[in-house]
Amino acid sequence: MNALFKALNDPTRRAILERLRNGPATAGAIAEQFQFSAPTISHHLDLLRQAELVTSEKQGQFVVYTLNMTVFDELLGWLYQFKS
Amino acid sequence: MNALFKALNDPTRRAILERLRNGPATAGAIAEQFQFSAPTISHHLDLLRQAELVTSEKQGQFVVYTLNMTVFDELLGWLYQFKS
DNA sequence: TCAATGATTAGGCAAATGTCTAAATAATTT
DNA sequence: AAATTATTTAGACATTTGCCTAATCATTGA
Numbered sequence: 001m002n003a004l005f006k007a008l009n010d011p012t013r014r015a016i017l018e019r020l021r022n023g024p025a026t027a028g029a030i031a032e033q034f035q036f037s038a039p040t041i042s043h044h045l046d047l048l049r050q051a052e053l054v055t056s057e058k059q060g061q062f063v064v065y066t067l068n069m070t071v072f073d074e075l076l077g078w079l080y081q082f083k084s
Numbered sequence: 085m086n087a088l089f090k091a092l093n094d095p096t097r098r099a100i101l102e103r104l105r106n107g108p109a110t111a112g113a114i115a116e117q118f119q120f121s122a123p124t125i126s127h128h129l130d131l132l133r134q135a136e137l138v139t140s141e142k143q144g145q146f147v148v149y150t151l152n153m154t155v156f157d158e159l160l161g162w163l164y165q166f167k168s
Numbered sequence: 169t170c171a172a173t174g175a176t177t178a179g180g181c182a183a184a185t186g187t188c189t190a191a192a193t194a195a196t197t198t
Numbered sequence: 199a200a201a202t203t204a205t206t207t208a209g210a211c212a213t214t215t216g217c218c219t220a221a222t223c224a225t226t227g228a
Contacts, residue, residue: 009093
């Protein structure tokens, strides 16, 4: 839960998640969308992976990142306790 | 949206929100539940208020904090874009 | 009015965060 | 095999965060 909120607490990481709504993408393709350096984006992707918001798979020399929506359910569950 | 995720990115602040599910409480009553100093809790409450997750009302020498569930809808909306 | 109570503000400090450049690792291409 | 491309790791640095104590503000009670 901690890693989840931590991962979401950054606009760049949230933008990455929104990007991945359109389908999986390589680290490089993701990085292109932002003005930050590749290492910075790589670090953001690492935090997203720690929170299990994304999964990564190596395909040749590329690393493909995919949105993992499973974790959103956990978050929705936490939120719903407040809706009543 | 930024203030919202920022406010949620702390276990103490999330615990305060859960405490307020049982109804409004004064700053002092909230602070009693935690081992942190009153100023620290006051600061957490301030961040929750900035995110509009709580409202505060002065009643005499007390300040009563109340959960504001309206903002949760915004968060739910953001999350739902990923569920489909 | 003065003391006590509830709460916030101010200021300081260590740890965490987000960024960068340089270097390393891994896979492909020539 | 060497050069190129994709990505991550390492290390540095400024900023932000979360905590504290001391001081201040505001309200109530003696």
